Amino acid sequence: MTDAQYRSGEKPVWCPGCGDYGVSAAIMKALGELNIPKNDIMVVTGIGCSSAISGQFSTYGIHGIHGRLLPIATGVKLANPKLTVIGAGGDGDGYGIGAAHFIHAARRNIDLTYIVMDNEIYGLTTGQASPTSLIGMKTKSTPFGVTENPINPLSLAISAGATYVARGFSGDPNHLSMLIKNGITHKGFALIDIMSPCVTFNHDNTYDWLRKRIYKLEDQQHDPSDMAKAFEKATEFDRDGSKMPLGLFYKTSKPLYEELDPVIMEGPVVGRSPPTTAEVEAVLKEYM
Amino acid sequence: MNDITIRIAGANGDGIDSSGDLIAKVFLNVGLNVFAYRSYQSIIRGGHVWHQVRISQNELHGPGEKINILVALNQDSIDLQSAHMAEGGSVIYDGSKSNVDALKDRGLNLVNLPMLDIVLKNGGDPLLKNVVAIGAIMKMTGIDIGVFSDIIKSKFGKKGEMIVNNNINSAKAGYDDPAVKNIMELKGDGKKRYMMDGNTALSIGAFASGCRFYAAYPMTPASGILHWFAAHQKLGVVVKQTEDEIAAINMTIGAASAGARSMCGTSGGGFSLMVEALGLSGMLEVPIVVVDSQRGGPSTGLPTKTEQGDLLFVSHASQGEFPRIVVSPRNIKESLYVGAEAHNLAEKYQCPVIILMDLYISEHAESINTFELEGIKVDRGKIATKSDGRFKRYEITTDGISPRSFPGTPGLEFIAPSDEHDEYGNLVTDFNAGIDKYVGIRRQMHEKRMRKIDTMLKEEKGVFVPDVSNADAEYFFVTFGSTTESVMEAVELLSPSGKKFGIISFKYLMPLDVEKTKALLSGKKLIDVEYNFTAQLAYLIKANTCIDISHRILKYDGEAFTGREIADKALELVSKW
Ligand SMILES: Cc1ncc(C[n+]2csc(CCOP(=O)(O)OP(=O)(O)O)c2C)c(N)n1
Ligand code: SF4
Ligand SMILES: [Mg+2]
Numbered sequence: 063m064t065d066a067q068y069r070s071g072e073k074p075v076w077c078p079g080c081g082d083y084g085v086s087a088a089i090m091k092a093l094g095e096l097n098i099p100k101n102d103i104m105v106v107t108g109i110g111c112s113s114a115i116s117g118q119f120s121t122y123g124i125h126g127i128h129g130r131l132l133p134i135a136t137g138v139k140l141a142n143p144k145l146t147v148i149g150a151g152g153d154g155d156g157y158g159i160g161a162a163h164f165i166h167a168a169r170r171n172i173d174l175t176y177i178v179m180d181n182e183i184y185g186l187t188t189g190q191a192s193p194t195s196l197i198g199m200k201t202k203s204t205p206f207g208v209t210e211n212p213i214n215p216l217s218l219a220i221s222a223g224a225t226y227v228a229r230g231f232s233g234d235p236n237h238l239s240m241l242i243k244n245g246i247t248h249k250g251f252a253l254i255d256i257m258s259p260c261v262t263f264n265h266d267n268t269y270d271w272l273r274k275r276i277y278k279l280e281d282q283q284h285d286p287s288d289m290a291k292a293f294e295k296a297t298e299f300d301r302d303g304s305k306m307p308l309g310l311f312y313k314t315s316k317p318l319y320e321e322l323d324p325v326i327m328e329g330p331v332v333g334r335s336p337p338t339t340a341e342v343e344a345v346l347k348e349y350m
Numbered sequence: 351m352n353d354i355t356i357r358i359a360g361a362n363g364d365g366i367d368s369s370g371d372l373i374a375k376v377f378l379n380v381g382l383n384v385f386a387y388r389s390y391q392s393i394i395r396g397g398h399v400w401h402q403v404r405i406s407q408n409e410l411h412g413p414g415e416k417i418n419i420l421v422a423l424n425q426d427s428i429d430l431q432s433a434h435m436a437e438g439g440s441v442i443y444d445g446s447k448s449n450v451d452a453l454k455d456r457g458l459n460l461v462n463l464p465m466l467d468i469v470l471k472n473g474g475d476p477l478l479k480n481v482v483a484i485g486a487i488m489k490m491t492g493i494d495i496g497v498f499s500d501i502i503k504s505k506f507g508k509k510g511e512m513i514v515n516n517n518i519n520s521a522k523a524g525y526d527d528p529a530v531k532n533i534m535e536l537k538g539d540g541k542k543r544y545m546m547d548g549n550t551a552l553s554i555g556a557f558a559s560g561c562r563f564y565a566a567y568p569m570t571p572a573s574g575i576l577h578w579f580a581a582h583q584k585l586g587v588v589v590k591q592t593e594d595e596i597a598a599i600n601m602t603i604g605a606a607s608a609g610a611r612s613m614c615g616t617s618g619g620g621f622s623l624m625v626e627a628l629g630l631s632g633m634l635e636v637p638i639v640v641v642d643s644q645r646g647g648p649s650t651g652l653p654t655k656t657e658q659g660d661l662l663f664v665s666h667a668s669q670g671e672f673p674r675i676v677v678s679p680r681n682i683k684e685s686l687y688v689g690a691e692a693h694n695l696a697e698k699y700q701c702p703v704i705i706l707m708d709l710y711i712s713e714h715a716e717s718i719n720t721f722e723l724e725g726i727k728v729d730r731g732k733i734a735t736k737s738d739g740r741f742k743r744y745e746i747t748t749d750g751i752s753p754r755s756f757p758g759t760p761g762l763e764f765i766a767p768s769d770e771h772d773e774y775g776n777l778v779t780d781f782n783a784g785i786d787k788y789v790g791i792r793r794q795m796h797e798k799r800m801r802k803i804d805t806m807l808k809e810e811k812g813v814f815v816p817d818v819s820n821a822d823a824e825y826f827f828v829t830f831g832s833t834t835e836s837v838m839e840a841v842e843l844l845s846p847s848g849k850k851f852g853i854i855s856f857k858y859l860m861p862l863d864v865e866k867t868k869a870l871l872s873g874k875k876l877i878d879v880e881y882n883f884t885a886q887l888a889y890l891i892k893a894n895t896c897i898d899i900s901h902r903i904l905k906y907d908g909e910a911f912t913g914r915e916i917a918d919k920a921l922e923l924v925s926k927w
Pocket of ligand 1: 111
């Protein structure tokens with residue numbers, strides 16, 4: 063099956079060379095291979111250059127507000143767990159303004175796939191520091207350099223309880239597509255953090271800069287079921303700025319929120335008819 | 351005597367609330383009208399709390415003023431409550447713990463009931479003290495002690511015989527204690543009545559209308575709704591306690607987009623966090639119901655006290671303009687219907703509906719004779735079934751309402767964007783921003799959304815106008831939401847005054863049918879009554895109708911608005927008119 067069916071055909075808004083083109087292509091490829099009916103897919107995005115990816119889809123979708131894509135996606139999934147729900151947004155969106163939701167979505171282990179186009183900058187607002195900007199980075203809002211430690215989304219996700227934690231590179235769409243595809247089929251909360259360069263506002267973390275540092279975990283026989291090893295690999299760049307592993311850091315199997323919730327386990331609440339008068343009367347009786 | 355008020359007072363942790371509930375239940379079960387009101391504090395142990403039950407053969411609209419029977423569980427309760435005693439009222443106290451010397455010359459009936467002693471003989475649970483007092487109250491008011499046994503058996507039957515017997519024996523001991531004398535005969539009509547608070551009624555109404563999703567972050571006084579849904583989720587409602595109120599409303603938007611009737615609830619502080627997403631629901635045209643149960647503000651304010659200070663806030667919250675409906679139930683019974691109606695209106699007009707409750711209506715309980723459930727109909731609004739070509743989710747229609755579709759339906763896919771968009775949902779804000787054609791689309795889209803207000807005013811006949819009672823009166827109280835009940839009581843109290851008072855009460859506050867509202871208000875002598883400092887309803891009325899209501903009765907100390915204080919102030923205003 064081709065991935066064309068998932069494409070809206072709308073012209074992307076991104077600058078030429080933006081990493082998000084590669085991300086879009088990788089998601090489409092993954093969907094094409096999975097061949098999920100497009101009416102069963104809901105893509106939820108936030109606000110940012112990256113979140114404008116929603117316009118590329120011919121599926122159902124919500125292009126929400128800044129930082130809130132995870133709660134919106136969670137609501138969709140809780141109401142109709144039969145849908146394939148994919149969240150996609152930026153580093154500012156997910157690790158800055160939406161950081162609380164990120165942690166809680168991870169610990170809930172709802173069956174969502176969360177794709178973050180991490181360019182270590184605020185692109186849409188023309189280049190301010192983001193929560194993943196590295197110390198010392200000069201941006202419009204930090205002309206003397208960033209002074210706060212960057213968030214490590216990978217180790218944060220693992221410690222928060224995410225059950226699938228991966229990092230991809232938009233310059234390698236085939237590898238990325240594999241990570242996304244496995245993230246979608248994974249049962250549980252899957253984070254795919256993607257190094258997706260902003261060619262316009264981030265002149266530090268460029269394609270070249272990244273290519274010099276990245277290597278694939280698969281090539282080193284990393285065991286993603288080993289949480290301690292996963293932390294070690296997830297923090298490698300923090301300790302040694304010359305190496306940045308890509309691939310699947312951590313994967314485990316935990317019960318889904320949907321399987322534990324006493325209502326959702328009995329099937330989606332959407333489509334259920336309203337209660338009968340007799341049912342309501344039975345409830346009222348409790349108060350007599 | 352046909353209208354008595356019983357207050358039980360003690361410290362947090364003394365079981366004051368459950369005792370208050372039991373007292374109410376006793377009188378409810380013999381067929382009397384009951385109104386229960388409590389005063390509590392933002393602490394879990396210690397301090398001073400009370401629960402009050404007013405009982406009458408007539409329907410009640412307020413918590414009662416003076417105390418006819420006080421159960422004082424500690425010295426504080428005697429010291430702090432004695433000022434509120436009715437003439438000749440009774441004080442039940444335990445002489446081994448409290449001293450009532452200060453009350454000696456006030457003509458009160460002082461009942462020295464050895465609650466602690468009796469408890470020690472009946473299993474020793476200190477909370478049984480309250481039960482001893484309940485037995486005494488039943489003797490004093492002429493209620494058969496068997497009524498209590500029946501309640502305890504159905505309430506604690508599952509917990510075992512010992513608990514049941516200890517309770518019944520304690521109550522009997524209180525009933526039979528020589529210090530306790532019968533002082534009145536309260537006769538019920540034997541009819542069965544419901545008894546619930548506003549949060550419960552609202553929740554049941556929402557459930558009845560098919561609400562399938564409720565999200566909230568705990569906050570007094572809205573937490574009762576979360577607790578109700580959590581306790582009843584097996585009826586088929588997904589209940590989510592979220593990380594914050596931002597998540598609560600955004601999840602609600604997600605669930606509603608998926609096709610479930612969805613609601614979230616909070617108090618003003620949490621509503622403040624929800625504001626951005628409120629606009630999102632307006633822009634995406636996703637139907638949601640948001641409950642704001644107000645408490646005293648600003649900021650953390652009065653967490654356990656009431657206020658109507660959020661009216662203007664919820665009416666205008668969030669950037670830009672979009673249709674919204676604001677409704678404030680005027681009594682507990684109406685809260686149930688509003689819980690249901692709100693979901694119909696949200697889905698018909700694809701906009702947020704805000705239910706404005708307050709601590710007073712959310713948390714006090716009342717007896718209710720009947721609910722007319724037949725009136726609850728479910729109308730899910732326009733839903734698309736097919737599309738020729740690409741689905742126009744935001745189709746420009748004459749009534750402003752565009753049929754919606756739910757994910758899962760083949761052929762009706764669309765992306766709902768928070769940016770301004772065209773009929774398909776394509777953004778008009780990127781490449782197209784500023785280009786004539788798209789400037790036009792923006793105009794059309796904005797008008798399409800705003801047109802829904804005209805449509806609802808046209809379709810919902812008589813809904814967006816206030817109700818008038820005593821149309822031939824000389825003076826009219828103008829009020830909204832829960833304060834309406836207090837005003838009703840005031841009108842009853844004013845009837846011997848010779849001046850005739852009516853009520854113009856607002857249930858729906860936004861939108862307003864301006865012409866009809868204006869017609870109802872103009873040429874009348876109006877007194878605005880609301881629970882805030884700035885007369886927000888009067889402001890809203892003035893903004894809509896240019897009618898200035900300068901006579902005002904306002905309260906903002908957090909305590910219940912009594913009919914008496916409204917009546918007294920009204921007479922004062924009228925005397926200077
Ligand atoms: C509540 C709110 N605050 C601020 C903004 C402005 N804003 C839009 S996108 C953005 C940051 C985008 O950064 P990121 O999420 O990393 O996306 P990118 O553009 O880099 O892909 C900001 C601050 C907004 N839309 N909403
Ligand atoms: S500003 Fe940066 S992130 Fe935004 S589209 Fe251009 S390159 Fe991409
Ligand atoms: Mg970014």
